[in-house]
Amino acid sequence: xxxxxxxxxxxxxxxxxxxxxxxxxxxxxxxxxxxxxxxxxxxxxxxxxxxxxxxxxxxxxxxxxxxxxxxxxxxxxxxxxxxxxxxxxxxxxxxxxxxxxxxxxxxxxxxxxxxxxxxxxxxxxxxxxxxxxxxxxxxxxxxxxxxxxxxxxxxxxxxxxxxxxxxxxx
Numbered sequence: 757x758x759x760x761x762x763x764x765x766x767x768x769x770x771x772x773x774x775x776x777x778x779x780x781x782x783x784x785x786x787x788x789x790x791x792x793x794x795x796x797x798x799x800x801x802x803x804x805x806x807x808x809x810x811x812x813x814x815x816x817x818x819x820x821x822x823x824x825x826x827x828x829x830x831x832x833x834x835x836x837x838x839x840x841x842x843x844x845x846x847x848x849x850x851x852x853x854x855x856x857x858x859x860x861x862x863x864x865x866x867x868x869x870x871x872x873x874x875x876x877x878x879x880x881x882x883x884x885x886x887x888x889x890x891x892x893x894x895x896x897x898x899x900x901x902x903x904x905x906x907x908x909x910x911x912x913x914x915x916x917x918x919x920x921x922x923x924x925x926x
Contacts, residue, residue, distance in 0.1 A: 800834050800835070800837075800838045800840050800902075800904030800905065801834075801840075801902045801903075801904050801907060801908070801909050801911055802909075802911060803834045803835030804832070804833075804834050804840075804898070804900070804902055804911045804913045805832070805833055805834065805835070805913055805915075806830065806831070806832050806896060806897070806898045806913045806914065806915050807830070807831045807915050808827050808829070808830045808831075808894075808896045808915055808917070809827075809828065809829040809830075809831070810827070810828035810829055811825060811826065811827050811828075811894055811917075811919055812825070812826050812828070812921070813825045813826070813885075813888070813921055813925045814826070814925050814926075815885050815925050815926040816879060820881070821885050821886070821926050822879050822880070822881045822885075823856075823879065823880055823881075823883045823884075823885040823888065823925055824877060824878065824879040824925075825849060825851070825856060825877070825878045825879075825894070826875075826876075826877050827849075827874075827875065827876040827877070827878075827896065828875060829873055829875070830847070830873065830874040830875070830876055830896065831871050831872075831873055832864075832866075832871060832872050832873075832874070832898060832913075833866065833870070833871035833872075834866075834902070834904070837868045837869075838868065838904045838905045839865065839866070839867050839868070839904065840865070840866055840867075840902060840903070840904045841863070841864070841865040841902070841903040841904070841908075842863060842864050842865070842872065842900040842901070842902055843863040843900065843901045843903070844860075844863070844899075844900060844901045844910075845860065845861040845862065845863060845864070845898065845899075845900045846858060846859070846860050846861070846898070846899045846900065847859050847860075847861060847874070847876055847896060847897065847898050848896075848897045848899075849876070849878040849894070849895070849896050849897075850894075850895045851883075851888075851892045851893070851894055851895075852889070852892050852893050853893070854883065855880075856878045856879075856880045856883065857878035857879060857880050858878075859876060859877075859878065861874050861876070876896075885924070885925040885926045886924060886926060888921075888924065888925055890920060890921055890923070890924075891918055891919065891920050891921070892918070892919055892921070893916060893917075893918050893919075894916065894917055894918075894919050895914055895915070895916040896914060896915050896916075897912060897913070897914035898912065898913050898914070899911070899912045
């Protein structure tokens, strides 16, 4: 038994089906890639994290005795593999549940696996520096418009730590 030779009609149908399969495959890959990129964008935005290190407190001057907290290193990063931008950056700080202050900070951008650092100072003239405990629960929050990939959204993150200070601030 011998195979029948391919007719021009069969050859054209085979070529058309191959092209259709190739187009479908390209579309499936494009949709899967877009969905993955969208998930990475969302993870980058909602994975915003803030950490603070080396917080100290002092009085700005001995006559007015304004309580001031200084954060030498505040690190902001994201669980991301996309470039992430921060705009309209705003930090708030509280000690033992009492709002000490808030401040705006510069817009910034960081790449995958990177972070951005801030040095922050918060002062509050209405807090009595002489009645501050040696240990304080410090909470630092960030609110920013975070952009990554396809999306941007206003996001809030915070870090808290029970900090033991070396003595009274004044």
